Amino acid sequence: MTLFLASDFANTSEVKRTSPFASEAFPSQGYPQVTISPSHSRTVTTSGQFGIDLSGQIASSFAQQVKLSFRNLAAAVISGGARLEDVLKVTMYVVDYDPSNISSVTEAMAATFGSKIPANTLIGVARLFKPEVLFEIDAIAVLNEESNESSPSEPIKSVDVVIVGAGMSGVQAAYECHKAGLSYVLLEAHDRIGGRARSEVASNLGSGVVDMGAAWINDTSQSEMYKLSQDLGLDLITQRAEGAEIWEYKEGNAFSAPYGEIAVSETQAPEVEKVFGALYAVNPSDERVAADLDSLTFSQYIECTTDDATVRDLAKMISRALMGIEAEVVSALWLVRFIKAGTGIENLISDLKDGAQYQRIRQGMSAFPQRLAQRLRPGSVRLSTPVTKVTQSSSGTCRVETFSGLTFTSKKVILSAPTPVYHKIQFEPPLPASKLLLSNSTLTGYYSKLIFVFSKPWWRESRLSGIMNTTVGPISFTRDTCSEEDEQYSLTGFIVGAIGHKWSLETREERKRLGWEQLKKMYGLVVSSIPEPINILEKEWIKDPWVMGGSCPGMPPGVLTSDAGRSLAAPHQDIHFVGSETGAEWTGFIEGALRSGRRGANEVITALKKQQAD
Template identity: 20%
Template structure:
């Protein structure tokens, strides 16, 4: 027999970042909420596997300290952000180069001095034998000279200062085309901007809307790349833990929804005043026929461990040469020491797409070239392939897609906003605001940020 029906003002289907964000805002406004999740744990794609003291993210998306929703979402006061070193490292023409660090405040001369520092090679963990570098086919020097770096720093500074609404009003085209049309030197575009945006958007071909790419560059230029301490699942677990006991119910599979009820496979009917579908796009379309399902960018993440870190810095390393499957890699244990047991290094590397043939050997060979050290003794801990990792956002892309379908039925998720953690949080924020308006309840002010999460 089915269990008795449950009662709540709002039933949220899906305990990912967007659904939990909405639940927190509704709960803060005094609206009783039940969150139903089919999986055995919360988080959705923000999943972290625990293996022998290692914490291994399945998708490995980056956050930025400039994300406003991290400061404005109730329940995230205890979030600790572990930051990468300023800027990034770029592997180009067989060497590592610094790029994207903020220029000093001393005007043009200061920007030029900073640019000269950016092109110096970083310190290595040790003098390791260099792997044989492939022949370089590009005709321009990697990343350009000091003047190019100064121009890049100035361009990033201008992007950081542009209001979001002005960015969203710009003409829209594929990001790759927009980069080529903005007058930046080809070496700057190919050596830095293209690999950086590919990493931030999980889109190696840069088919993403130029407006979304501008938002990503703005977040990069105005903050620091970071990850949650302890793994990607720390963020949804904090949100879930701050809700009242019993508000989140895992292992509950929803089969249909209406404006006043949710039907589940094994747990009966949940009656309510409104329903919010906060699943991934494909699952949402099964519950809401006619909902548009975007294409997705697949992502494969390889986690290796070694007894010695191949890089001293807590830096993100991008591959501008594109001579192997790895788009970007980092010694994640340098960024967040809680992700690896003492005495071990955790190296996490992302392939934008499906895993290559003979995956471990191919990825190891590419990592050996990127880090300039042997990877023969590295141990593969896990390889996670996520076919629907990030919704594709080609132009035209509405970054504020409607979250209210009709009174009593709502939808949210990164497929309704931007395909980032910021987008997922903001989508939940918008859905909660729409629900509160329709229910005639109070609201949480978006203009008053809460205490910022701790950055370490």
């Protein structure tokens, strides 16, 4: 037996794992017998997680319940601000334990935690809280409060404005404050600037980049982003809009169609026009209309508009494609307003002039916030600095505390964070009930990208557009995302909604394999020989604890017309709220983020000028 002294781990800065009893007589079974928490840490404890999916269905098989349970546990741990490697202990409960089923558990454990498996206990029970639930798991994790950048003893800094979040809206807000001559600090939880704008080098064969998040603008209705692209000296790439598209409504029933045509029959075309016409004509600013729409899910609204099953499925794809949220759960009012904010459904789904997918940035979308941040005051941006608490005093002073121990005081705070992340910050006094309901009710969509990088654009040689649309999955649609000048040739696949959630249960290697097999199968209908990709990149936004999904949060029925919905962009005393979902124009897009950041900064600048005048 190996003995360890407490002093061996007294100053640890990360979770330690060991098996002091490991020997031939007492094997470790591949997992640690002991885990030791870091010094200066706080505890995160989850409730029991079981095998239920986003639609509320409990998986029928034990193996699938185990996968879903681990997926839900990972989401719970991340939502608490911890990482999976921060988990100290998991406890699992199995109904009528059968040793032959243990492989499902060990495989899910390895897929979730990799090499950093926590201490764990498996308990056999007669039954759980529902007869159909066969497996449940809970966890204890720790948040390491040791600073790796700044000393907690660093003196409190006082500024006019603290901006929380360095995505596009936060950086734009900081830049507006900078131009107004205010003192400010920009705090970002990630180790990078950009938020949902994240660009990566496509492969080791060149410098061309691909976008793992936000990817497009246009030069007309997205006028602010276009002007900024010119101001920052960025190069625009016009989206490929020629060649055939590939469609698949049911598995095994795939076909090609000319670019830009919605692939439906002659009898279904009028039904599509009726749905699009209804979306165009409806007026969500009318209170009675808004109340009616907010009493329905988007699925129910579509079912009231058309009886054609294929057209219904096509219309429901809109919710999935735009937000990664299923039409069965999102408010019809929220989606109709989302569509109106993007200048209409035709433009939202278009790659042509005025369309939402008209232009890409050769340098990548990250270049927008990164280059703009270079214009800020040196030392004003703090990365890897999550905010933990915001206190507002009766004297009009805000105190902002961070995970690293840094503290700032200010006259105003601009919060640029997705609404589902509000709960990770302690507010004193608490946020009003309307804001809390908003944060707790907001739906986060499943939105991921698989980007396949090739040595040549083989689909173009076969006169294909690079567009694929399917209801089968795991990939729901693709786009050509090449940069010819950089010899960067790629197809980007979007994995969204409930299909994406199921796909995410697989290992990273299996997710990539499934996506590639689907792509080969679909494009193989037209192309005789498809080369292997030289690289496959993946980004699952729902697993980012400071984003928690994409591309934009949504709302279920009944929230938007309540006080919660009306509070979306409203300040709370000296805290001002920005972010793409708070904007009335181009909600959920980087254009909306920029405009909201400017709006929030102008609120602050105006208020501080008024205070100074008084």
